Amino acid sequence: MKERILITVKTYPTLSQKYGELVCTAGIREDGSWVRLYPVAFRKLDKEHEQYHKYQWLSARIKRRSSDPRPESFAPDIDSIELGNVITTSNQWAERCRLVLGNGCVYDDMTKLIELAYSNQLSMATYKPVEILGLIAEKTDSEWSAEKLVATHNLHMQGDLFADDDCLGKIFNVVNKVPYKFKYHFLDKNGKERKLMIEDWEIGALYWKCLRDANGNEDIAVQKVKDKYLTEFVTKTDLHLFVGTTMQYHIRKMSNPFVIIGTFTPPKNRHQELNLWN
Numbered sequence: 001m002k003e004r005i006l007i008t009v010k011t012y013p014t015l016s017q018k019y020g021e022l023v024c025t026a027g028i029r030e031d032g033s034w035v036r037l038y039p040v041a042f043r044k045l046d047k048e049h050e051q052y053h054k055y056q057w058l059s060a061r062i063k064r065r066s067s068d069p070r071p072e073s074f075a076p077d078i079d080s081i082e083l084g085n086v087i088t089t090s091n092q093w094a095e096r097c098r099l100v101l102g103n104g105c106v107y108d109d110m111t112k113l114i115e116l117a118y119s120n121q122l123s124m125a126t127y128k129p130v131e132i133l134g135l136i137a138e139k140t141d142s143e144w145s146a147e148k149l150v151a152t153h154n155l156h157m158q159g160d161l162f163a164d165d166d167c168l169g170k171i172f173n174v175v176n177k178v179p180y181k182f183k184y185h186f187l188d189k190n191g192k193e194r195k196l197m198i199e200d201w202e203i204g205a206l207y208w209k210c211l212r213d214a215n216g217n218e219d220i221a222v223q224k225v226k227d228k229y230l231t232e233f234v235t236k237t238d239l240h241l242f243v244g245t246t247m248q249y250h251i252r253k254m255s256n257p258f259v260i261i262g263t264f265t266p267p268k269n270r271h272q273e274l275n276l277w278n
Helices: 090-102 110-118 146-158 201-213 218-236 247-252
Strands: 002-010 014-016 020-022 025-028 034-037 056-064 073-076 082-086 124-127 131-139 180-187 193-197 240-245 258-264
Touching: 002 034, 002 240, 002 258, 034 056, 034 124, 090 258, 110 124, 110 258, 131 218, 180 201, 180 218, 193 258, 201 218
Parallel strands: 034 073
Antiparallel strands: 002 025, 002 056, 014 020, 025 034, 056 073, 056 082, 124 240, 131 180, 180 193, 240 258
């Protein structure tokens, strides 16, 4: 039986020694419940029939991942993917807000979220911070590790990730690694300052666009990213964060296993009743 999922999250591609280049995809069902789809070699999907957009309905057969204890984690049957309509931003994001904020739960207590993650009741949520204090940009490695590059190349040559044998032998250029870790610094409802890494595709793509526009000047590019995520998102939108745990830290029970896997940015002047969980 197929499940119908509205795609709301695509993380920036990363390299896995087991699966190659992957994108963590997530979305919500009509009732607002979350689904994590993993592994997905997104850039190797058929562009016309399988590559989905954010806020596009997707139907696919999915099954629970036995190796992943997180309750929302499923493995998609790629061959079963059918793409549906895209929910637009028309009417002040009305339909998106109905599905994400109206049908789903919106949390405003990070401590509560961490407790629920540790008891394995959830690993994904929509979160509303009390106040955004800043955006941190930390310099990191600019290249993928040699081990991951070799593993990805070997998987490609074996054809493990390709449905079409004609693709074998062709060069697959892995995505560039973003040389910064971007983190939101924010205040939660209990007055505690928190910092969470942002791993969505959009911030990575934005950095590369800003770098091109700045003729390769990284300082200017980083500042332009900050302008978008602080000046625009914070002052002009009703910013919500899509958060999720990584499997590594979900199991280890770190102090905060969550990262930001997406942003939800309807206009501030919309009128939508929120269902806040305290």
